[in-house]
Amino acid sequence: MGSYSFLVTLLILSSLVGASSLAATSAEDEEHYTPIPELNYHPPKDTDNTSIFDEVRLHAGAAFLNSYQNVPIGQGQRATGGVRGMQFNFGVDLFNPKWILQGSLFSLPQQNINGAQISSNGFELSCLFESPIFEEITMHGGLGIEDRNYGIKSFLGDNSMASGAYVLATGIDYWPAPYISMGLEVSGHLPMASGDDPNSIDLGVRLNGHF
Secondary structure, eight states: OHHHHHHHHHHHHHHHHHHHHHHHHHHHHHHTOOOOGGGGOOOOOOOOOOOGGGGOOEEEEEEEEEEEEEEEEETTEEEEEEEEEEEEEEEEEOSSTTEEEEEEEEEEEEEEETTEEEEEEEEEEEEEEEEEEETTEEEEEEEEEEEEEEEEEETTEEOOEEEEEEEEEEEEEEEEETTEEEEEEEEEEEESSSSSOOEEEEEEEEEEEEO
16 A cells, blocks of 8 residues: 555656646747748738839920021121921920920021022920820920021121020921821021021921820
């Protein structure tokens, strides 16, 4: 009987020691637990990568010009007549597809007007407003300024000059595709100075690309 009591006591003590050891091991495991990365994964938040420049179009093109010039040749006399040339346009939307900031380089090679040899080239900066009137047809109008250099030679001598001008323009365009247009533009060029400066009216046949 004494031996049996001793064995029972020994088993009880062994159970208590095992339970204590298991509890210590569990506490230690919790202390050194490292979470699995996959369980803490958070998908990246959606970011808006759009920009106000995404909808901004670029424009580039050329125009064949017929220009009616009124040019001083000296001693109060003027030469009037038509000349031909080219104009190259480049522009960008002003954060709205209806408003365009446009720069233009133009050249009118030397030609004879009333016995005078006339040539002109320069740069024009203008702001245009463009609006559709039918599905494939738009009209535009705008204001600008222009810096011009004239070569003027006649029997009165050399009356070459630089001249600034205000520009008033209006035109109509046909769009056979969203990225191309062709049309006509009429523009008046009025001298900034009150003196004896050239003035002109131009008719341009335009072909433009839009990107």
